[in-house]
Amino acid sequence: MIRLEEIIKFIQDQVIQIQGPYKGIEIEGIAGLRNSDSRYIDWIHQNTKQPQEKAENSISKVIIANPGVNYSEKMKLNGKVLIQVKNPYLIIAKIGNEFFVRKEKPIIHPTAIIDQGAKIGKDVYIGAYSVIDACVIGDNSIIQENVIIRDCVKIGNNVLIKSGAIIGNPGFGFVKDEDGKLFKFPQIGEVIIENYVEIGSNTCIDRGAFSDTIIGSGSKINNLCHIAHNVGIGNQVIITALVNVSGSTIIGSNVWIGPNSTLKGHQIIGDNVLIGAGAVVLGDIPSNEVWVGNPARFLRKNE
Amino acid sequence: MIRLEEIIKFIQDQVIQIQGPYKGIEIEGIAGLRNSDSRYIDWIHQNTKQPQEKAENSISKVIIANPGVNYSEKMKLNGKVLIQVKNPYLIIAKIGNEFFVRKEKPIIHPTAIIDQGAKIGKDVYIGAYSVIDACVIGDNSIIQENVIIRDCVKIGNNVLIKSGAIIGNPGFGFVKDEDGKLFKFPQIGEVIIENYVEIGSNTCIDRGAFSDTIIGSGSKINNLCHIAHNVGIGNQVIITALVNVSGSTIIGSNVWIGPNSTLKGHQIIGDNVLIGAGAVVLGDIPSNEVWVGNPARFLRKNE
Amino acid sequence: MIRLEEIIKFIQDQVIQIQGPYKGIEIEGIAGLRNSDSRYIDWIHQNTKQPQEKAENSISKVIIANPGVNYSEKMKLNGKVLIQVKNPYLIIAKIGNEFFVRKEKPIIHPTAIIDQGAKIGKDVYIGAYSVIDACVIGDNSIIQENVIIRDCVKIGNNVLIKSGAIIGNPGFGFVKDEDGKLFKFPQIGEVIIENYVEIGSNTCIDRGAFSDTIIGSGSKINNLCHIAHNVGIGNQVIITALVNVSGSTIIGSNVWIGPNSTLKGHQIIGDNVLIGAGAVVLGDIPSNEVWVGNPARFLRKNE
Incomplete structure (x- = not known):
């Protein structure tokens, strides 16, 4: 249980107005689709349709909303607390992370196998059964359990690598030899993972x-993705689950790539591009465009 | 080698008729596409075309078929045994599981790392190098090797979780902060896995x-799938390999989802729905419908 | 640093002509898209457009190209070395593997759990935290870290199995029982992996x-693929990342399958077939054809 006054203190710079009797209230958690209770703090996303109605119908004692939601007579009668902020979605994220997400202590599990040549920064967490070759890992990074990191990998600060991820294995490249047999093309480059990146499970x-x-920097890759050799990904890119990026493709910054989509190799994707779920991208995409389908086609400008 | 009489005893309630000299026969295994031998028990699926011809041509000594297959003169001359049952596909499955599938003994491997707070039921198998946080696991469940289960997970009875599966990691959700940077949305919900569920490798x-x-309950998920945060899946659902179900999507019961398909977030899929291989589902699907394609479209009623 | 004369000695059977002062030069590595330096050996792919221009503009001291590239006055003035070979792509691959790829010594990591019944050949590498049941592994094979291999698996010589791969788990097959519940179909066949196969991570x-x-033999499967029960894959097949091959499908030899594509079960794919990225293959494909799309359609002959 967290005291509401403590939460309000934490967000006080963002609070526009607080209405209702907020003193002495204790908060059990944050309301979700399928769990709620008067002791869970509720929140109305700024883009929600009918925000006033949703706020009125919430069973929570405390509601965070933007100034478009009014403190109605009904709320007053029921002793509700309405906290108005500009961006409820961001504020509830900050409250959740501060008060309700457990922080891992930066320990290195004794079963993690760490090469003597590895350079590990300060306050790094390395989980059980991970294998860390002679790579570089920056400060405050978290490497979960069962992760493999090869010696060709350089990881920045505040990076999260989830369980089962495999970073720095040799890429998949073959050349036919004189007899038509597949001969392995050498894979001797590095993997550079900049600050604040997240890499998904497996x-x-x-x-x-x-x-x-x-x-x-700041790019986020979800679970079960394949990022091939020589791929370059810009900053603040979101790659959702089960995405394939084939070899040597270059992706700009602020790009969003939908799940189960696939990008052919040796293509160039601009900045601020959206690629739809299941898209099969076979060519370059200029900046500020939305592409979807199989094969992927221009849908509209991304403005 | 298993005595045929023992097998017949096991299925006797389902046997309609046995023809031919079955006493004293010993069975080596079950006939498949690319292995066969007179000592392998053969079976004719009830939906097979030309079942009589297939039964006549089988090199096995013992054949299980439905009553549409007759004990012919040729079978008699060759001393074959024909066992007639209503549903040969189900009966051979039962025989296979009873006599030819090795059962894992319910042991917990000494290298499994199990949190003191974990509540583990009776007769549970936990494989090598699995990491089990303070979760709940019901009776008779099997957790294979290299599995990660977080403390937010509640697993029922008779559940099978295959190697490399990762259950309960924080979901993939971000909100842009004041500077346009991706800020992690908190992930503090649970994962509930009901009885008789199977979760595939990785x-x-x-x-x-x-x-x-x-x-x-009873739902089966194949290898390399991504089930995102807040997803709700009904009973007896089959999700094949490499499927993505994005966040907050709700799936009914008795649904079949083809491989490499992807379901957008926040959609509602009814009961008794079929979703084709590679389908890209961008909206709700009512019950009793078949949808295919990219983007997925209504194909026909599922009756 | 490698002496160029040593490299030339290694490829001397393939060298057509060497021009320029090559004695005494030392090589630091191989030039790539985003790393280069005069000490990196550069190479011009035989299919490159404007090969002469690319060779002229290379900042490397030493360039490997086919005889279509001439030793120009400019190269001469700059003291460049031009090594002419028929197939520069193959030659650079051979040089890279010989001089710049680190070879793993064939050790078995003490944390690998190996069943007493396993038959392990000569000079096999088995990485940390792998679990090897009573299977067969041929000579010179490499099993990386965190791999699971079941006792139903037979692996040939010179096979590479990358981290997180799971080989030989029971397949995904169910039959409805009398009550309409999903009943597990027995999975008791084997997995046969022939010589020179590569299996990707996870x-x-x-x-x-x-x-x-x-x-x-010689087939290569990239990361995050699902190969279902009873699938048969021919020789020298390339399966890229995130591909699904459903149960009992048979694939010929010299086939290339694009990323995120999916093959329905019980189909037959001929020899020398190309399947495009994201293709959804719902039927048989004859030999020597290219198929693409969702659903996959004939595009052209593959000649």
């Missing part, structure tokens, strides 16, 4: 062939 | 954001 | 139901 990021594979 | 099931992620 | 290959799952 996602695989291969090392470059001769160049590097790069994941730019 | 499949990832994320915990809910504020609500729970739920996999209903 | 890829899952299920054992057959009654027959075997077979991966033919």
Whole structure:
């Protein structure tokens, strides 16, 4: 249980107005689709339709909403508390992370196998049964359990790598030899993962062939993705689950890539691009466009 | 080698008729596409075309078929045994599981790391190098090797979780902060896995954001699937390999979802729905319908 | 640093002509998209457009190209070395593997759990935290970290199985019982992996139901693929990332399957077939054809 006054203190710079009797209230958690209770703090997303109606119908004692929601007579009668902020979605995220998400202590589990040549920063968490070759890991990064990180990998600060991820394995490249047999193309590049990146569970990021594979600052990759050799990804890119990015494709910044989509190799994707779920991208995409379908086609400008 | 008389005893309630000299026969295994031998028991699926011809041509000594297959003169001359049952497909499955599938003994491998707070039921198998946080696991459940289960997970009885599965990691949700940077949305819900569920190898099931992620009783999920935060799946649902179900989507019961298909978030899928391989589902689907394609479209009623 | 003369000695049978002062040069590495330096050996792919221009503009001291590239006055003035070979792509691959790829020593990590009944060949590498049941593994094979191999698996020589792969788990098959409940179909076949096969990270290959799952000699499967029960794959097949091959489908030799594509069960794919990225293959494909799309359609002959 968290005291509401403590929460209000934490968000006080963002609070526009508080209405109703908020003193002495204790908060059990945050209201969701299928759990709620008067002791859960509720919140009305700024883009919700009929926000006033939703706020009125909430069974929570405390509601966070933007100034478009009024403190009605009904709320007053029921002793509700309405906290008005500009961006309820961001504020509830901040409250959740501060008060309700458990922080992992930065420990290195004794079963993690860490090469003597590895350079591990301050306050790093490394989970059980992870195998860390002679790579570089920056400060405050979290490597969960059963992760493999090869010695060709350089990881920045505040990076999260989830369980089962495999970073820096040799890429998938073959050349036919004189007899028509598949001969392995050498894979000796690096993987560079910049600050504030998140890599999903069981996602695989291969090392470059001769160049590097790069994941730019603040980019987030979901579970079960394949990022091939020599791929370059910009900053603040969101790659959802089960996405394939084939070799040597370059992706700009602020791009969103839908689940189960696939990007052909050696293409260039601009900045601020949206790629739809299940899209099969076979060519370059200029900046500020939305592409969808199989094969992927221009749908509209992304403005 | 298993005595045929023992097998017949096991299925005797379902046997309509046995023809031919079955005493003293020993069975080596069950006939398949690419292995066969007179000592392998063969079976004719009730939906097979030309079942009589297939039964006549089988090199097996013992054949299970439905009553549409007759004990012919040729079978008699060759000393074959024909066992007639209503549903040969189900009967051979039962025989296979009873006599030819090795049962894992319910042991907990010494290298499994199990939190002191975990509540583990009776006769549970936990494989090597699995990491079990303070979760709940019901009776007779099997957790294979290299599995990760977080403390927000509640698993029922007779559940099978295959190797490399990762259950209960925080979901993939972000909100832009004041500077346009991606800020992690808190993920503090649970994962509820009901009785008789199967979770495939390397499949990832994320915990809910504020609500729970739920996999209903008897549902089966194949390898390499991503089930996002807050997803609700009904009973007896089959999800094949490499499927993505995005956040907060609700799926009814008796649904079949084809491989490599993807379901957008916040949709509602009814009961008794079929979703084709590679389908990209961008909206709700009513009960009793078949949808296919990219984007997925109504194909026909599912009757 | 590698002496160029040593490299030339290694490829001397393939060298057509060497021009320029090559004695005494030392090589740091191989030039790539985003790394280069005069000490990196550069190479011009035989299919490159404007090869002469690319060779002229290379900042490397040493360039490998086919005889279509001439040793120009400019190269001469700059003291460049031009090595002419028929197939620069193959030659650079051979040089890279010989001089710049680190070879794993064939050790078995003490944390690998290996069943007493396993038959392990000569010079096999088995990585940390892998679980090897009573299977067969041929000579010179590499099993990376966190791999699971069941006792129904037979692996040939010179096979590479990357981290997180799960080979031989029971397949995904169910039959409805008398009450309409999903009843597990027995999965008691084997997995046969022939010589020179590569299996990607986190890829899952299920054992057959009654027959075997077979991966033919020299075939390469990338990361995060699902190969279902009873699938048969020919020789020298390339399966890229995130591909699903459903149960009992048979694939010929010299086939290429694009990423995120899916093949329905019980189909037959001929030899020398190309299947496009994201293709949804719902039927048989004859030899020497290219198929693409959802659903996949004939595009052209593959000649």
